[in-house]
Amino acid sequence: MAVLFEAKRAVPAWIAAARHLEGCRDQIERNLILEIESPAALTAEDRKVLSTVDEALRKSTPGLSIDTVAGTIFPVGLYKRDQRPDFYQKYLDVMTRAKKPHTWGTYALRMMRRVGRDGASTFNPLETIVRKLKASKEGRSYQAAYELGVIDAQFDIADNTDEFGCELPLYDPATDRNKALNMPCLSHLSFKITDGKLDLTAIYRSQWYGQRALGNLIGLSNLQKFVATESEFDCGVLTCIATHAYLDMSTLGGAKETRAMLKGFPA
Numbered sequence: 001m002a003v004l005f006e007a008k009r010a011v012p013a014w015i016a017a018a019r020h021l022e023g024c025r026d027q028i029e030r031n032l033i034l035e036i037e038s039p040a041a042l043t044a045e046d047r048k049v050l051s052t053v054d055e056a057l058r059k060s061t062p063g064l065s066i067d068t069v070a071g072t073i074f075p076v077g078l079y080k081r082d083q084r085p086d087f088y089q090k091y092l093d094v095m096t097r098a099k100k101p102h103t104w105g106t107y108a109l110r111m112m113r114r115v116g117r118d119g120a121s122t123f124n125p126l127e128t129i130v131r132k133l134k135a136s137k138e139g140r141s142y143q144a145a146y147e148l149g150v151i152d153a154q155f156d157i158a159d160n161t162d163e164f165g166c167e168l169p170l171y172d173p174a175t176d177r178n179k180a181l182n183m184p185c186l187s188h189l190s191f192k193i194t195d196g197k198l199d200l201t202a203i204y205r206s207q208w209y210g211q212r213a214l215g216n217l218i219g220l221s222n223l224q225k226f227v228a229t230e231s232e233f234d235c236g237v238l239t240c241i242a243t244h245a246y247l248d249m250s251t252l253g254g255a256k257e258t259r260a261m262l263k264g265f266p267a
Contacts, residue, residue, distance in 0.1 A: 002031040010039045010217040010238070011046035015265050018209050021247035022262060032207075032245035039221035039238035045266050052261060053214055056252045061211070069215025072106040073186070074223040084230055088112050088124060107186050107219075126227075129191060133231035136193065185212070191227060197236030200224040207242035210251035210258070216240070 003020065007013035013034040021027050042050075054066045070076070078094075079087045095109050111126040185208075190201040202220050207213050220238055228235045249258040 002033055003029055004033045004035065006035045006037075008037045009041045009043070009046060010034075010036050010221055011042065011049050011214070012266070013240075014209070014214050014217060015049065015262065017213070017245070018247055019262050021209055021245060022259060024247075027247035027249065029245045030243060032242045034217070034238075034240040036217070036221075036238045036240070038235075039217065040225050040235060049265055050214065050218075052265075053252070056257070056261070057211065060251050060253060064211065066215040066218060069212055070219035070222060072108060073216065073219030074108055074226060076222040076226070079226060084130070084226075085127065088127065107184060110184070111189075130227055130230045133191065133193070133198070133227065133233065137232065186216070189223075193233065194236055196234065198224065198228040198231065198233040199236040199239070200227075201239040201241065204240070204242045204244075206244045206246070207240075208246050208248045208251070210248040213242075213245075 005013055005016045005020070007016065013036050017032055017034055021029055021032070050066055057064045057066065075087070075091050078091055081087070082090050091108065092113055095105060112124050113122050114125055115122055185204050185206045186202060187205050188203040190203075192199045192201070200220065200223070202216075204216075207216065217238070217240060220240065224235055224238055247258070249255045252258040252261060
């Protein structure tokens with residue numbers, strides 16, 4: 001049975017879900033859903049929570065932080081500096097040097113560069129979605145025209161369609177189908193227009209709430225704001241669905257420390 005947490009901001013949504021997971025058997029829940037009204041909003045209390053979690057992450061895992069997790073979804077600093085479309089190539093250039101051998105890279109890399117069906121050409125799914133959404137203001141527009149399968153991203157978001165069900169799959173059957181580990185946990189992104197605002201739904205096959213979830217929410221809100229701004233929409237609701245959610249207390253310092261941390265956060 002699905003469990004839903006609704007909140008105005010991302011940080012309180014994470015706190016509520018993490019407290020729920022703390023009380024679950026083995027700290028595991030299936031189909032854990034967060035629905036966030038204003039995902040980019042941060043209060044002073046929210047920033048204190050982010051700082052506390054960030055400090056625990058850096059202490060347990062050198063090199064890990066909320067910013068590094070968020071940056072795997074969207075490189076907001078590079079975008080602010082170089083703007084669209086220049087930041088796409090700048091990011092791809094950085095990843096050419098930084099991507100470790102035998103790894104799949106980052107979510108942002110998969111959003112910005114996919115190999116075409118001919119096996120040689122490449123295309124930018126994220127840019128295609130921005131252009132499709134922007135074009136929806138000029139002609140026939142659909143709030144949610146279709147859902148795409150993960151088999152052929154190039155066909156499903158092609159520019160020659162007059163519908164605007166903007167989906168972005170992160171799962172790539174060509175490289176992921178035979179893997180049980182070392183594959184993306186974020187499987188699918190769905191952008192929808194609702195009452196003139198751009199909603200984003202993210203589906204995770206697995207999500208670790210200590211190590212990743214808070215950074216994931218920050219990264220998703222940055223991505224949603226980018227797509228909304230560049231396609232000339234206001235941001236709407238962010239929905240995050242984890243089909244398998246796990247509170248990894250060891251990443252936050254251990255069971256005792258995690259319980260004390262969560263208890264000390266605002267209600």
